[in-house]
Amino acid sequence: MITVKGLSKKLPDGTLLLKDISFQVEKGEFVALFGESGVGKTVLLRCVNGLTAPDSGEVIINGDGEPQRVNGKRGKELRRIRRRIGMIFQGSNLVKRLSVLENVMTGRLGWISPARSLLYGFTDKEVERALEALAKVGVRHLAFRRAETLSGGEMQRVAIARAILQEPYLLLADEPVASLDPKNAEVVLDYLRPLTEQMAIIGVFHHLDIVRKYCTRAIGIKDGVVAYDGKPDVPPHLLSAVYGSRPPVWPVAAGQLA
Ligand SMILES: Nc1ncnc2c1ncn2[C@@H]1O[C@H](COP(=O)(O)OP(=O)(O)OP(=O)(O)O)[C@@H](O)[C@H]1O
Ligand SMILES: [Mg+2]
Incomplete structure (x- = not known):
């Protein structure tokens, strides 16, 4: 591997x-x-x-x-x-001005075409998977919050969901x-x-x-x-x-x- x-x-x-x-x-x-x-x-x-x-x-x-x-x-x-290769950084490394859900979706950026990624054109299915990943680490309720408003532990869990979505x-x-x-x-x-x-x-x-x-x-x-x-x-x-x-x-x- x-x-x-x-x-x-x-x-x-x-x-x-x-x-x-x-x-x-x-x-x-x-x-x-x-x-x-x-x-x-x-x-x-x-x-x-x-x-x-x-x-x-x-x-x-x-x-x-x-x-x-x-x-x-x-x-x-x-x-x-x-x-x-998924990476969860020490200190999370979220994009603070984006919502939690948008941060998690960036885990898919390597998979979609540059044109689609410019427009953040994620499909409903991809969004659903992001929400599922957030639910698994216990922060589904934070999906629409701006990342900068999260606690350190919440940010860390969002970063994990993002890395997992990257498959x-x-x-x-x-x-x-x-x-x-x-x-x-x-x-x-x-x-x-x-x-x-x-x-x-x-x-x-x-x-x-x-x-x-x-x-x-x-x-x-x-x-x-x-x-x-x-x-x-x-x-x-x-x-x-x-x-x-x-x-x-x-x-x-x-x-x-x-
Ligand atoms: N870009 C850099 N420029 C100069 N020194 C650096 C740079 N990156 C890391 N270092 C130094 O290299 C050493 C190792 O850093 P690293 O972050 O890998 O440590 P670590 O084992 O992860 O420690 P910790 O458990 O505290 O996270 C440290 O002394 C750090 O200051
Ligand atoms: Mg370190």
Whole structure:
């Protein structure tokens, strides 16, 4: 599904943030990406979906056809590949002046012709699907509100509905439940987990109990390399190996989602 091979990325000041990252994720997997703040998780997800160019290495996506390289692609070709990679950004990234429904509909933009998209010419069927997706994450009632009036957790759920509507092969979710209370985090995670029947999900999570309950695998990043790749129930000594000598961030909310 997605293969990352020997990926490296330098920061503008020359620091080598990601040195040599390799992993492969298949449909059916729900992978938790973890590691200290600033280790490069967001940058890695941006490299995977082609928003940021790595300095070396490869990102290859294999959906229902020939494997395709994501990095090094531009324009129309990159757009075609990226429409099958859904991304939920850290902090949601909604278009604030648009309504919730319009924001969700933008998930379909990669699928319709530029002329239709200019006019936002979505069909009734597409609108119905957007409303269904909003209902699944518990925010159907907000469909006609301007996005800027939403709370952080509501925005996050709208962003999830938008990504799902894109019908991705691969869903990248950067801290998708970070601003949700435990109950709504469960609603969202219960919605995401079965989606792995159709796609692979890579999500950044900071709570071990969430990872244990929902994920099928965990990948830990430290010092620019994969320091852990295995069971979601990460053994404590390996957890501190990823988080270094500082106290692990996990499990901050022990008991949450028990
Ligand atoms: N465009 C940029 N220019 C300069 N530095 C950047 C840029 N993007 C990211 N960085 C730096 O790279 C490092 C990794 O950033 P990244 O956002 O990937 O961290 P992260 O692991 O996602 O952290 P967090 O858990 O806090 O979200 C940080 O020190 C960040 O300041
Ligand atoms: Mg981040």
